[in-house]
Amino acid sequence: MSTKTSLTGGFVIAVLAAALVLSGFGAAVAVGGIGQKPATTTTVTGTNATAAPYTLTLVLTTGNTFNSTVGEQPAYYVLGPNGLESSANISLPVNQTIKLVIMNYDDGNASLVIPNDNVVSGTNGGTVFVASNTNVNSSQGTNGINIVGGQSVTSVPSADLAHTFTVPALNLNVPVPLSSTVVAYFTITKAGTFIWFCETTCGFGTAGTAGAMSTAGWMTGSLVAS
Ligand SMILES: [Cu+2]
Structure with missing residues (x-):
């Protein structure tokens, strides 16, 4: 089970990463370093249980x-x-x-x-x-x-x-x-x-x-x- 999310912008990724930590999901999050272009792909493993039905x-x-x-x-x-x-x-x-x-x-x-x-x-x-x-x-x-x-x-x-x-x-x-x-x-x-x-x-x-x-x-x- 996996959900692929494409995002642009380090801020959005940082928020998502924090949300994933808080919600206890296992996640592989790639974030660029300071001054680097942020990664644009975030892969989340687990059912998207928090999404609205x-x-x-x-x-x-x-x-x-x-x-x-x-x-x-x-x-x-x-x-x-x-x-x-x-x-x-x-x-x-x-x-x-x-x-x-x-x-x-x-x-x-x-x-x-x-x-x-x-x-x-x-x-x-x-x-x-x-x-x-x-x-x-x-x-x-x-x-x-x-x-x-x-x-x-x-x-x-x-x-x-x-x-x-x-x-x-x-x-x-x-x-x-x-x-x-x-x-x-x-x-x-x-x-x-x-x-x-x-x-x-x-x-x-x-x-x-x-x-x-x-x-x-x-x-x-x-x-x-x-
Ligand atoms: Cu029938």
């Missing part, structure tokens, strides 16, 4: 017209700066905590393609936080709305499962209950291109694995970590 927000909708034969299918979108974008190629940083938010507008249940894909794996603490219509209960109190929050879970009952966001090569599995918002934290420690899947039978055909399930940008795609 990188947020990836996915929106899961239904009613997307696939074609005239298949009809409507569910799809994952990336919520980008300009709205909904394709999920065919998702870019994520390595060695930085990723905050994954999935906003699921699908209220339908789907069966499992693989047993146990309703169980969380690969996230911090082995859990996901689920807020949904059924477990976030709000009521009108005397001074406003009373809100009872969601819950952290290690699995989702199969009967409540709509989709998953799964990256087998990273051992990442985030089950997504119907009509819910899911939040999970994880870190990717190796660069590469990995395939993400939904592992419920939410697609087309008798097996539910055609249509959206076998088409990039719908229920599968590439995850590029760099």
Whole structure:
């Protein structure tokens, strides 16, 4: 695990070096002597745990017209700066905590393609936080709305499962209950291109694995970590 940082200016490097010492990171810092041009490359070894999480927000909708034969299918979108974008190629940083938010507008249940894909794996603490219509209960109190929050879970009952966001090569599995918002934290420690899947039978055909399930940008795609 390594993070490469290119800096110009001795002051910045000195501040960074002090920060690294304070934070206990092992570091190889090259600083030029007095009167010499400072080194411009600093190599830090260790996960960049102090950086703010990188947020990836996915929106899961239904009613997307696939074609005239298949009809409507569910799809994952990336919520980008300009709205909904394709999920065919998702870019994520390595060695930085990723905050994954999935906003699921699908209220339908789907069966499992693989047993146990309703169980969380690969996230911090082995859990996901689920807020949904059924477990976030709000009521009108005397001074406003009373809100009872969601819950952290290690699995989702199969009967409540709509989709998953799964990256087998990273051992990442985030089950997504119907009509819910899911939040999970994880870190990717190796660069590469990995395939993400939904592992419920939410697609087309008798097996539910055609249509959206076998088409990039719908229920599968590439995850590029760099
Ligand atoms: Cu799905």
